[in-house]
Amino acid sequence: MGESESENEAPKVKLRPIVRLGMFLISHSHLLSVVCCTAGVLTLLLLPLLAKNTYISENALMPGSANPMLSSQEVSEANGLVKDLTSLDLKRMASGIESQRLIAQYMSNLGAEVSFQKFYPQSNQFHPLHFFSSPDSATIRENISCSSYGLNTVGIIRAPRGDGKEAIVLVTPYNSEKIGLGEALSLGIAYSVFSLLTRVTWLAKDIIWVVADSKYGEYAAVDAWLRDYYIPVFSGLGIQNAEMCHGLEENTIRERNMRDGFKRAGTMAAALVIKVADRSEQFEDSLSIYAEASNGQMPNLDLINIVNYLAVHRQGLRIKVEKMWSLLNCKWLKILGEILESLGHLAKNLNPQWKFGIPAADYVEGTATLTSSLYYQALGIPTGPHGAFRDYQVDAVTLEISSRVSSNNKGRQNDFLLRGGRLIEGVIRSVNNLLEKFHQSFFLYLLTSPTSLYAHANNLDPSFEKNESNHPASAADELGITLRSWKWLYAAKKVLVVHLWGAVVLLLPYFICQIPNCTPTTSFVVWVLLSIFSLLILFWILGSPFSYVYASQPQQREWALLKSVTISAAFIGLCLMSVINFATAEIGALLMVPMCLMAHPLKLDVKSRKLRNFSRVACNLALGFIGFPPTAFLVFKGVFEGFDGISVGDFWNWLESIWAWSSATYLYIGMIHLPCWILCIHVILHPC
């Protein structure tokens, strides 16, 4: 900004090279931003090529260095448990407490300390500032209905060699009202490992086995247990509610004993959630790893790597990762993959040292995986009960094992239990070796180095653009305006008002939810109408009073100022979001950066009838269309899942789900994306 002014005053003076370079870049800023954006998108497409092989950075882990000790004896014990559970289910004993008692019986037979934890399901509440505060500030307990409660069963093995300060957690969610075979099997796997660990001598960390009652959802149960574990309630609301409910029950004394005996071990080093999928696989036993916690936070890379290593190299399980299946049949992706493959061959011919080509099929598969992981991280919803651990800084993953045949074949089941158990045993043994916390401090690791490159390239250009749009403005109005360097104030005020409106729009669904008997479509329509209404009101209130100071100054080229302020607002918002949830920022940047950079008043473009201007008009309209969050959602949904049966209600449902999980993505859409879109539309439709 400053440079451009000094250059206006004395154009003849030979300038410093850096200033001249800056001027060159500013004068070609349009070209530059197009190049930077394309480079960013290309880098994103190249990511599957640039992915690195993972490695285990913590030496102490030593996965798979010891022989598995889990034998058929433990497996047969576990089989007994599975059989008992399934028979209990067949008998339909109705009350869930029976199965819990059974599990507790099995646990205490092994010599573990057993305790129960009672919890009440909480309705999902919206905590918009949850991310900025400690976990305990979200514990608002209200509207607890006494009749419905869940019961977690917790067993603890004290380590013979440990000082009781650290612990490893095993979680097996199961539904106490209806136990499926898969859940019974997952309990069996955990039980076999648990019974082995009561006997081993090498254990240095306590083992906690949480049998989470998933009657009200897996996440809620684990979350309730963790909250009680970390934030003991000494007095106040929690106990009072519990007491209140106890009055209604018969066996109060025994219940109280259960509750008072809440047992703790040390701080958690890691947690493993074990699940067995009910569906069966076609070819071989496979293992799915889910790691995304709330706001796309991932556990330590080493934990995933150990599981991966042990599953593939020791137990012969096939690792499955979530994919966007529809991308696999994508034509242009295949073509791109083939081009890249041939480029790789070419490079190899030129210099055998260059190895960056991968087969086209691998490339397509990698892209599908990448897209899906980006999407699930960006949603900010935890993909399993492991997400609850992340709030307490515990690394956790969910392992979902699915077997090849679902029949009750005895030998097959034994083999399955043995393999699953050995996998868990190996992971626990590795974590047991750890002397301190995991220290590989990655949290953007799925796409580590290459993505940072992408973000850099994409975020670079707003600053250039900003200079560009300020430049003509400062040239246009010479002296005579009082606040010469402060002339952006008016535009900044406008942007601020629109962002305030974004906050209002965010709060509206809270009230719309209260309306009874609303279909998603009608609530969406109500929401849109209320948003428009609030926008009008806000402009009416805030638009008038401050403006008289500036009323005397004609705002020349106001749209340019507005555009530059919008771009910097988008820049700040994307920077902020990239720290909170990188995937959201990345997807958001893909949509928003071109839109903000392209925005140009239609009137000016239409006036000068040139091809270049008309192409810009077309670009603007297309980007403005795709930039609106609902249309963006519907278009992408249509592309990936087919256009039939899509309605605007889907968007409402989707939004409600991320709202219920209080994901930062919701805040991003309302506070950053939507206001920037409105401002861009304002620039496009500016009367000049």
Next chain:
Amino acid sequence: MEAKEQSKKKELWYWNWLIGSVALRVILIYFSNNLNLASRPEISTPLTSLRRLAEGYWLKQSSMSPYAGSMYHGSPLLLSLLGPLTAKRIEGQPDHILCSLVFVIADVASAMFIRATGRNLQIAYGQSLKFLDLVKLSEKSDILPSGDIAALVYLWNPFTIVACVGLSTSPVENLAIILSLYGACRRIAPLAAFGWVMATHLSLYPVILIIPMILLLGYGPDTPPRKLFLQRKYVEVGDTPSNDRCQQGEAVDQPELPYVFSWRPVIHFLFWTSLWLVYVLVLCGVSVKQYGGLWELFKRTYGFMLTVQDLSPNMGVLWYFFAEVFDFFRNFFLIVFHGNILFMILPLAIRLKHRPFFLAFVYIVISSMLKSYPSVGDSALYLGLLGLFVNELADMKFSFFLFCGYIGVSLLSPVMHNLWIWRGTGNANFYFATAMAYACLQIILVVESVSAMLNHDRKLRKLSATKVLDGKT
């Protein structure tokens, strides 16, 4: 008539916005439990936290030293003033509501004093411009009411609001500083002395403000460079006295004072300062008599500030540095860091002696950048004072960059703190990076504002030179 109406409208406009800011504060105070602002390290430092004050008061009530256990480090006078209010709870209202209301009143009072100071400065500046015959400059572009703007900037600054709602004592400290500056501007020696003594007593760093205050009392409020007046006078004396010249000479005889240092108010000020100082010391001595006396008090308050004992993270840069530094270098670096503030005092005083109020602003920025436990309350003060120079700093460079930077840093720093402390996905470097960015922004602000001010002076000189030439021909 129309002008009168206009000014009336402006007045109304000002009061509307003032009431609006108070209403906003009251609403936020009502929801303060949900916002949980008091626990943010950016808002409540070990020195300004009201929770610590309540703890100190509790200790004192149970006849222990309020400074026991390194909890409270503030002044004993503030303890006896605000302490009883922290203990009082009103049923159904948020905790510490009375203290919050005191802070709201302090904020409004600060804004009113800023406004009065701004008017005073503007009138004085207008007079000196008139004297230099540069009135056209001030009329060509309508002069903004800098006092009103500064007061509203102070009141509506999010930093001020969160400092007020977040239960930190910085509104009171800011009020003391503003009071002293106002007193000096109006040349009310007792008030200026009281403000300075209280400000120094509460937060120590305002001690360096004594230089701009003496200049303010001696020379009066900000003027264009003194050389211009001398030049002007020389031209007038040298000219053969024609009629209209004479008239003008008579008219300007009165404000001839600006470039004469008058010792009377300064002596008054020093006298009153010593009086207030003795008074405050006696009061402090009485209140800490049974807990180790004044020496213990100094060690626990000023010693705590100067030796940077609390290394919990804050917005400043010192905690990180002193967490890393070896113990045997610690004293050396303490001297270096605090010397940094002192080194800059003299050069700036020489360069900006004709603008003592601006000098005070620059000192406040520098000390809030380099102090051991900075908080957003300090930034609120200097950003408010910046509004007083809105006419002079119209050409300031990088204003938009600074604006965006302040917004970005103040949003990023809570996120980084959260990543480090609660999520465990970040580390101390993340948070410290935002602290460094914040410090850089403050440096840019101070450098750019000083250079814009000097440019403004240069412009005045140029204009006056052309005037003189015109006059000669």
